[in-house]
Amino acid sequence: MALLCRSGGMVDAPDSKSGELWFVRVRVSPSAPLNDLAKLRVFMVQFDLERLLSIGSISPSSSFLAKEMIKYSKNLPANARILEIGAGRGPITKFLVKELKSSQKLDVVELMPEFCQSLQKYFSNKPLVTIYCCDILEFDIHKKYDLVICSLPFNSMDPEITKRVMALLPSMLNKSGIFSFFEYSFTQKIFYYLLRGKNLERYKKARSLVKNFVKQYEFEHTNIYANIPPAVVRFLRFN
Numbered sequence: 230m231a232l233l234c235r236s237g238g239m240v241d242a243p244d245s246k247s248g249e250l251w252f253v254r255v256r257v258s259p260s261a262p263l264n265d266l267a268k269l270r271v272f273m274v275q276f277d278l279e280r281l282l283s284i285g286s287i288s289p290s291s292s293f294l295a296k297e298m299i300k301y302s303k304n305l306p307a308n309a310r311i312l313e314i315g316a317g318r319g320p321i322t323k324f325l326v327k328e329l330k331s332s333q334k335l336d337v338v339e340l341m342p343e344f345c346q347s348l349q350k351y352f353s354n355k356p357l358v359t360i361y362c363c364d365i366l367e368f369d370i371h372k373k374y375d376l377v378i379c380s381l382p383f384n385s386m387d388p389e390i391t392k393r394v395m396a397l398l399p400s401m402l403n404k405s406g407i408f409s410f411f412e413y414s415f416t417q418k419i420f421y422y423l424l425r426g427k428n429l430e431r432y433k434k435a436r437s438l439v440k441n442f443v444k445q446y447e448f449e450h451t452n453i454y455a456n457i458p459p460a461v462v463r464f465l466r467f468n
């Protein structure tokens with residue numbers, strides 16, 4: 230199914246550059262004698278770490294995480310415009326939709342065609358919601374948003390893409406607009422231990438971009454333990 234991408238054109242979403250992991254592949258390792266730590270490492274590596282890194286998640290966000298991510302949607306003006314980036318199959322979208330008032334608009338951008346189809350299925354009967362199946366870097370913005378809710382896995386994406394998205398975000402929001410995103414907690418040490426070579430360099434670069442971004446713009450954050458893995462939801466303003 231072709232879904233709207235750039236305004237004025239019907240475009241198929243590109244092949245997945247990054248996506249979402251809803252299952253974990255574990256391969257059986259050769260039964261060489263290993264100490265416990267080494268066993269753990271082999272097990273973790275066999276979670277197909279490279280794929281986890283490029284994809285960024287092992288399960289959909291919990292309702293606790295979703296509700297925190299959207300909490301600022303409750304106080305928005307009657308005609309507010311909201312953007313959700315990286316909706317997956319919509320675990321956050323469904324809470325956002327419940328909060329929408331009749332003159333508010335929600336635009337949802339998702340890269341993976343298969344997730345776009347689910348979104349289309351669940352939300353096509355909601356006139357206030359428009360699904361755009363495309364890369365956020367290709368998305369045309371007509372009018373700035375009051376709230377941007379983002380689930381992109383900044384820490385595990387290609388740092389060049391993370392950098393480009395971060396550079397774009399301030400131009401998407403109104404002066405008083407709020408940006409929310411989440412990062413997984415407690416995963417950094419694991420990644421530093423498990424990653425090697427190019428992957429480690431890539432991860433370090435992405436981490437440093439995220440840290441600077443947060444340091445510059447964050448005004449609030451909340452830890453959410455009821456999520457797999459636990460996460461921290463961050464709220465930023467760019468003015």
Ligand SMILES: C[S@@+](CC[C@H](N)C(=O)[O-])C[C@H]1O[C@@H](n2cnc3c(N)ncnc32)[C@H](O)[C@@H]1O
Pocket residue numbers: 247248249284285286288289290314315316317318319320321338339340341344363364365366380381382
């Ligand atoms: C970590 S998942 C989050 C999914 C869902 N919002 C949740 O909270 O469970 C990230 C989502 O971002 C999408 N994504 C990744 N890169 C993207 C991009 N450049 N533009 C739009 N969506 C993207 C992926 O396809 C995936 O569905």
